[in-house]
Amino acid sequence: MLPEKLNRYSLILASGSPRRQQFFKELGLDFKFSPRPVEENYPEQLKGPEISNYLARLKASAFYGELKPNEILITSDTIVWHNEKSLAKPAHTNEAVAMLKTLSGDWHKVITSVCFTTVTEQRTIAETTEVKFKRLTDEEIRFYVNTYEPFDKAGGYGIQDWIGLIGIEKIKGSYANVVGLPTHVVYKTLTDMVG
Secondary structure (H helix, E strand, O other): OHHHHHHHOEEEEOOOOHHHHHHHHHOOOOOEEOOOOOOOOOOOOOOOHHHHHHHHHHHHHOOOOOOOOOEEEEEEEEEEEEOOEEEOOOOOHHHHHHHHHHHOOOEEEEEEEEEEEOOOOEEEEEEEEEEEEOOOOHHHHHHHHHHHOOOOOHHHOOOOOHHHHHHEEEEEOOHHHHHOOOHHHHHHHHHHHHO
């Protein structure tokens, strides 16, 4: 089992997301929590998973030269991809409302990239889940944004929040990925890395 195999290693989760921390706990993995602020800028020609891959690696670069031989650093980034555009975390109420109006009644992709970095190697994986919102009313959108203030969430919403419960009609792929971490792929990648 993976938790036993990881006894020789120290996992560092460099994420400020409480949802990702909770997933690691639920997977039974011991980890150190060490988020670092990174300016999340990327080249504008990047599309879809290229963006989240780039940002996950960028977050790992903040630890350059600091990792010890037994440490595995895990960094991650989630984007919402809709109409050939990335919807990041909204900066304010109006932006969150505008994002949800755009997503209303349509499919979008939630893409999460996870970067695994050690002293000797770096692996990056990306998982895509397709999500379909019902036609949301202006009242529903305003209520959600004002009540839940989803400013730390890509696309301006959390699938586990009220808006997900009342608004999401269909999902193709991993639910955990939409919450913020493709847990099945993380578990498999770590298992492959530690043998």
